[in-house]
Amino acid sequence: MIQRGSNGFDVADFPSEQDCTQLFLTWELPIEDANVGQGLKVVFDNDRSTAMRVNEEQVWLNGERVSVHHESGQWRRAD
Numbered sequence: 001m002i003q004r005g006s007n008g009f010d011v012a013d014f015p016s017e018q019d020c021t022q023l024f025l026t027w028e029l030p031i032e033d034a035n036v037g038q039g040l041k042v043v044f045d046n047d048r049s050t051a052m053r054v055n056e057e058q059v060w061l062n063g064e065r066v067s068v069h070h071e072s073g074q075w076r077r078a079d
Helices: 034-040
Strands: 059-061 064-068 075-077
Touching: none
Parallel strands: none
Antiparallel strands: 059 064, 064 075
């Protein structure tokens, strides 16, 4: 989590004596539904021959493999 108003994660933002208990509600969106996929700008990889050789999930943005930077929550080039 990132403290509200902060630009990144800093453990000092969460002292042990401060109660930061929160409740998160989540749900899964059916991105197979064309309307949901379009709304989220999700494009599926239809290159089955390449996808069959990949051993782990991948996220791509603008032609580059990316992951989430754990301190800022922003996309970064994957290692």
